[in-house]
Amino acid sequence: MTRPMEYAYQFIKDRILDGTYRPSQKLNESDLSKLIGVSRNTVKKALLKLERENLVEIEENKGATVKSHTLDEILNYLEIREVLEGLLARRAAASITDGQLRELQEVYLQMEDHLKNNRLDEYSNLNRKFHQIIYDASENRQAVEMVNVIKTQLLRYHLRTVLVPGRNQESLEEHRQILEALQARDPALAEERIRRHVGNIRQTIQTHHQILV
Amino acid sequence: MTRPMEYAYQFIKDRILDGTYRPSQKLNESDLSKLIGVSRNTVKKALLKLERENLVEIEENKGATVKSHTLDEILNYLEIREVLEGLLARRAAASITDGQLRELQEVYLQMEDHLKNNRLDEYSNLNRKFHQIIYDASENRQAVEMVNVIKTQLLRYHLRTVLVPGRNQESLEEHRQILEALQARDPALAEERIRRHVGNIRQTIQTHHQILV
């Protein structure tokens, strides 16, 4: 076994993210302790670490519950993502290497291809890769970390805009425009376009949340 | 005594923020346990909570140290503040009440007054109040929390741009422009102006860090 605390942390985190432990569910320390096979003290530390990532909520004398978010909170987080990703794209436009630009274009072309063949899972994966390249080029590790914390939090809500009719083609076009702005190494344009992109994701979820959440 | 863990947490946090515990300093669990009068387990939990706020760093088998930041990291955080405060001002412009606008104007006039009389401490306090009113009006609690975490982290570096010659008058003028944009309830303008304001703070620190840090 890895370090007990790390193991317990990952054990609980996995089950929150895959939906085994649902929002608002109580997380009993003794039960987890027996189930995972580490002491209650260690479970408690793992829970504290999860609280840090906003995946659980700890109330005085009441213990931990899986954190649940209202639609408004989810939209707030997407608004934050909008400006943070804008910042990252702006920085990336100024410092992206030729190699990274080639990689980005390659990913984009694959996205085009997969979408044409309606392979949505792979499209989503490439989407993630596309944005990751921008993060890597951005040189603001602190902002990247914040974006990742937000993305992790929202993971279990399955905000799959890819399932909304017509959204895919729009999304692809937005990526093309982002790619162009980065190729032009135009910081203001890159920021504007990625903000519009994330803004559209937000609006799609605002409109279709009944299907998605 | 309040709850031991809360007490230990605040005890250590205070000393990090006031500079008693300096960046990179080792935080020994047994020593803290004896000093604060709580068990080592409780110290450990307090340290985990502080890690969450980026005030301490915990390394496997090496324990906790007071987190230290490079100038680049500080500038990264200010860049994040720039876009987050921009977001908050944009939202505030759309939802600020008449009462809050009056309060904001009142604070601005006092700032003018204190600056004229060179009362810099009070100017700083009002500055904080000015921005707090915008946060309150913004209706994005998640973003406000992030800004506050960043501000707390940077507190102990004493980024007092107020000490840079000529910066004060500039700062006052920027606040006037922000106030105007909010009075006009113009989201895009409010965002642009507060971004310029925080951007100027960042540039001032980039230029004068040798005096300030």
Next chain:
DNA sequence: TAAACAATTTTGTTTAACAATAATATAAAA
């Protein structure tokens, strides 16, 4: 001086315990 080894310190974790609080079940009163 550097390398090798031993001694010491510190951390990560466990176990068992107990008080304080919260949740639940039970009994008494309206």
Next chain:
DNA sequence: TTTTATATTATTGTTAAACAAAATTGTTTA
């Protein structure tokens, strides 16, 4: 029966002592 009060149980917050594993320090030797 419903509500209210009381007792019971479960759960959390915390402590203390213990020990292995890892890191640090100190000492000796080449």
